[in-house]
Amino acid sequence: MIDPAIPRLYAYHRALRESQAAGKTTITSHGLAALLGHTITSTQIRKDLSTLGALGRRGQGYAINPLVEQLAWVLGLEHDWRVAIVGFGYLGHALATFITSRESRFKIAAIFDRAADVIGTAWQGIVVSDITEMERIVQDAGCNIGVIAVPAAAAQAGAQRLASAGVRAILNFAPTTLHLRAPVIVRNIDLAGEMSILTHWLTAVDAADEAQA
Amino acid sequence: MIDPAIPRLYAYHRALRESQAAGKTTITSHGLAALLGHTITSTQIRKDLSTLGALGRRGQGYAINPLVEQLAWVLGLEHDWRVAIVGFGYLGHALATFITSRESRFKIAAIFDRAADVIGTAWQGIVVSDITEMERIVQDAGCNIGVIAVPAAAAQAGAQRLASAGVRAILNFAPTTLHLRAPVIVRNIDLAGEMSILTHWLTAVDAADEAQA
C-alpha cells in the first residue's frame, strides 16, 4: 500500500532543508547519508533520488535547491493542507502546536473534543467544537487530513465521522485498529507498540550478553 | 536492525488482551486477522506465532492465555521498565499520561525540562528536574528507557545525556536525526514524516483520479 521509499524521501527532504538553512548548496549521497546518521546507505539514497529523475552531477553531487523542490513535489508538500484535530487533551494540544510550528503547509482548520469545559475555548483563533458537529464543520473548513488524539474507546466513532465528512487521510494515535470501508488511508502511531520494540530489543541484547558470558 | 515481525507481535498481543478481557479463551488465526481489520493475513499470523513454538491446536485454534504470556515474554513486557521523560511540555505530559495509563509495566521514573517555571513542579509525585542534572538522577532512578519530547534543537544534547547515563533505548519525537555512538537503539517518531506519507498518498490518488477522468 505504501511505498517504503516515501519515509526515506521525507527524511532526505528534512535533512536537505537543514543543509539549506546552513548555507550549503550541494551535497553528495555520502554526505547526505552522514547527515542521516548512516541509517540509510549512500547507494540507497542514489537509487531513491534517481527515480525522481537524474538530478545529480556525476563527480560533483546534487544541487540542494532543486532536489528539495522535487522532493516536496513528490511528497505532496506543495499544496496547503487543512488538518482537523479530534481530541484536544494534552496530546491534541501538543500535536496542534507541533504541526503548525514545523511545517507551514499544514494548517489546523478545526478542533474537536467531547468535554464540555474544553468546547468553546479557542486555540490560535480556532474554537473547539463538539464532536457531534464534526461532519458539518469539517466540510465547511475543507479539512483533508484528520488526526485522532482521543482515547481508544472513542477513536472508531471519531474516525467514522471524519470519513463520512470526506476526510481521506487519518493519523491515528489511539491504540486501536480503525475499521473503515471508505478509501481512507490510515497511519497508526502506536506509542506502546514502539515501546515494545525497545523493550524487545533491550531484552534480546541482555539475553545475548548473558549467553556470551 | 529490527525484525519487522515485532510490531506485528505487539499488535497480536494487544488484540488478544482485548479478547481476553471480553471473556474469550481461544481464537483462530482467521479470527485474529479479523480483529486486526485484515491488515495482516492469517497465514502471516500463523507464521509469526509458529516461530514462538507450536502453540496452536490443529483444528481448534490458539488458547489465548498462554499466547498472551508468550508474546509478553518475547516483547520484553514481563519486566518492569523505568522511563525518563525529557521535555515536559504538552507532548511530554501527554506521553507520561499515555504510557502509565496504558501499560502497567512502564513506570515514569524521572522527568526533565529546561524551563524554570516547570522545574520543581511535580507530576504523580515525580518532581521535574533540570536537564543538567540528568546523568545523576537517571542513574539513581535506574531508568532504562528515555523519551525525547523536546524541540529539535535540544534533542541531540538530551539524547547524549541519556546515553551517557546508561540509557540504551530512546524514543525520539524530535524531528531530527540523533547521532549516538553508544549501543543505543533509537526509534524515531516523526509526526511531520507521517503527515508526508498521507499527503503523498492523497496527491497520488488525486493524480490517478485525474488521469482516469
Add this chain to the structure above:
DNA sequence: GACTGTGAATACCTTCACAGCA
C-alpha cells in the same frame, strides 16, 4: 579522481499450497 546512475545479484519478507493433526 570523484561521484552519479543502474542492471544484475542478493537478501529478505510474504504468500502459496498442502501435509499433518485433532
Add this chain to the structure above:
DNA sequence: TGCTGTGAAGGTATTCACAGTC
C-alpha cells in the same frame, strides 16, 4: 472437516559492482 505448521515459490526491496560522466 477445520485449522495449524511449514517447505517451496514468489515478489519486493536492498546491496553490489561497475559503466558513465563531469
